[in-house]
Amino acid sequence: MTKRVFIIIIHVLAWAAFISLPTAFKPVRPGHPPEGLFQDLMHAYRWLNGLFLICFFYYNYYIIILRYYFGRQFISFALSLLLCCGVFYFINYITAPYAPYGSKVGFGVFGPGYNVYMFIITFIFSFALSFYNQWRITSEEKLNTEISFLKAQINPHFLFNTLNSIYSLAITKxxxxxxxxxxxxxxxxxxxxxxxxxxxxxxxxxxxxxxxxxxxxxxxxxxxxxxxxxxxxxxxxxxxxxxxxxxxxxxxxxxxxxxxxxxxxxxxxxxxxxxxxxxxxxxxxxxxxxxxxxxxxxxxxxxxxxxxxxxxxxxxxxxxxxxxxxxxxxxxx
CATH class of the missing domain: 3.30.565.10 (Histidine kinase-like ATPase, C-terminal domain)
Structure with a gap:
C-alpha cells in the first residue's frame, strides 16, 4: 500500500466517523420512536450537510489558508470565509424543514445549532492541520539548508588538509x-x-x-x-x-x-x-x-x-x- 492510498483511506474513515458518530450517540427524543443508525444516516439532510462540511474542509485547507492566509492576502481570506459562511447558512435554511425532527431542535443532533458547531469544528481542525503541515515543511527546509551549510563548511576543510599533505611530499621530492x-x-x-x-x-x-x-x-x-x-x-x-x-x-x-x-x-x-x-x-x-x-x-x-x-x-x-x-x-x- 502506497503512502498516498493510506492517507486517502485515513481521510475516508475519519469523515465517516465524524459524520456518523454524533448520530450513533444521540439521545432518544420523548415521543419519538428510536431510529437505527443506518436509517438515521440515510436522511438526505444529513448527507447534504456532511457533503458541505467535507467540501469546506478541503477548500479551506488548500485555498483559503494556503493561498490567502499564508500568502498574506488577508482581504481575500476574510471574503472567502464570509462566502463559505453564507453558503453554509443558505444550505441550512433550505434544508431545515427536511430535518428528521423539524427545524426547531436548537443544538440537538439534527438542529441548526448543531450544524453551526460542526462547521466551527471543521474550520478549526482544517486550520490546525494546515498550520502543522506548514510548520513541518518549514522545519524540513530549514533542516536541509542547515545540513547543506554544514557540509559546505566541512568539505573545504578536507581539501585544505589534503593539499597540505601533498605539499609536504612535493617539498621533499x-x-x-x-x-x-x-x-x-x-x-x-x-x-x-x-x-x-x-x-x-x-x-x-x-x-x-x-x-x-x-x-x-x-x-x-x-x-x-x-x-x-x-x-x-x-x-x-x-x-x-x-x-x-x-x-x-x-x-x-x-x-x-x-x-x-x-x-x-x-x-x-x-x-x-x-x-x-x-x-x-x-x-x-x-x-x-x-x-x-x-x-x-x-x-x-x-x-x-x-x-x-x-x-x-x-x-x-x-x-x-x-x-x-x-x-x-x-x-x-
Whole structure:
C-alpha cells in the first residue's frame, strides 16, 4: 500500500466517523420512536450537510489558508470565509424543514445549532492541520539548508588538509607525489559527485576514507605507526556523506609529530544494519595554527549527527593524558 492510498483511506474513515458518530450517540427524543443508525444516516439532510462540511474542509485547507492566509492576502481570506459562511447558512435554511425532527431542535443532533458547531469544528481542525503541515515543511527546509551549510563548511576543510599533505611530499621530492595526486583526484571526484546527496553508498564512503588514510601514510615518517582495519558484514548500505572522516582527520591533525613517536589506530566494524567506528591517537605536542580550524570538523559533525541520526547514534570520547579516542556507533536503518 502506497503512502498516498493510506492517507486517502485515513481521510475516508475519519469523515465517516465524524459524520456518523454524533448520530450513533444521540439521545432518544420523548415521543419519538428510536431510529437505527443506518436509517438515521440515510436522511438526505444529513448527507447534504456532511457533503458541505467535507467540501469546506478541503477548500479551506488548500485555498483559503494556503493561498490567502499564508500568502498574506488577508482581504481575500476574510471574503472567502464570509462566502463559505453564507453558503453554509443558505444550505441550512433550505434544508431545515427536511430535518428528521423539524427545524426547531436548537443544538440537538439534527438542529441548526448543531450544524453551526460542526462547521466551527471543521474550520478549526482544517486550520490546525494546515498550520502543522506548514510548520513541518518549514522545519524540513530549514533542516536541509542547515545540513547543506554544514557540509559546505566541512568539505573545504578536507581539501585544505589534503593539499597540505601533498605539499609536504612535493617539498621533499617524494616519489609518491604522483600517487598522492591520483588519490586526491579520486577523493575530489567523490566530493563533487556525492557531497550533494543526502545518502551515499557505504562502500564509496569507505573507499574515500581508505584513500585519505593511504594519502596520509605517504607523508608520515617512521615515528608514526598507523593501524587501519575495516570489517564488513553488509557493505550494501547507505550513510550520510562525510560523517566519519572528521574523526579520522582529527587523529592525524593532533596525533602526529615529527619529534615524538605516536600511534593512530582506526577500526571500522560494519554489521548488518549498523556500524562502529573507533579512532585512537597518541597525544603529542602540536604547534597551534590559527588556520587549522581547530574543532571545526568535529563540531560540525556532531551537529550533523544530531540532525541526521538523532536517536540512532552514540559517541563515546576518552581523553587521558597520553591518548585520545572516539567511538561512534551508527544505526544505519
Amino acid at each position: 617524494s616519489d609518491y607525489t604522483a600517487e598522492a595526486i591520483v588519490k586526491l583526484s579520486g577523493m575530489m571526484r567523490y566530493t563533487i559527485s556525492e557531497a550533494h546527496q543526502d545518502r551515499v553508498s557505504l562502500d564509496k564512503e569507505i573507499s574515500y576514507i581508505t584513500n585519505y588514510v593511504e594519502l596520509q601514510r605517504l607523508r608520515m615518517t617512521n615515528k608514526v605507526r598507523i593501524s587501519y582495519e575495516v570489517k564488513t558484514a553488509n557493505i550494501e548500505q547507505d550513510i550520510a556523506p562525510f560523517i566519519l572522516i572528521p574523526f579520522i582527520e582529527n587523529a592525524f591533525k593532533y596525533g602526529v609529530s615529527t619529534e615524538e613517536y605516536s600511534d593512530i589506530i582506526i577500526a571500522i566494524d560494519i554489521g548488518e544494519d549498523d556500524m562502529l567506528l573507533q579512532v585512537s591517537n597518541s597525544k603529542v605536542f602540536v604547534k597551534p595554527d590559527k588556520d587549522m580550524g581547530v574543532g571545526l570538523g568535529i563540531t560540525n559533525t556532531r551537529h550533523r549527527l544530531k540532525l541526521l541520526y538523532d536517536h540512532r547514534h552514540a559517541i563515546t570520547v576518552t581523553d587521558d593524558p597520553k591518548n585520545f579516542s572516539v567511538s561512534l556507533y551508527l544505526n544505519l536503518q
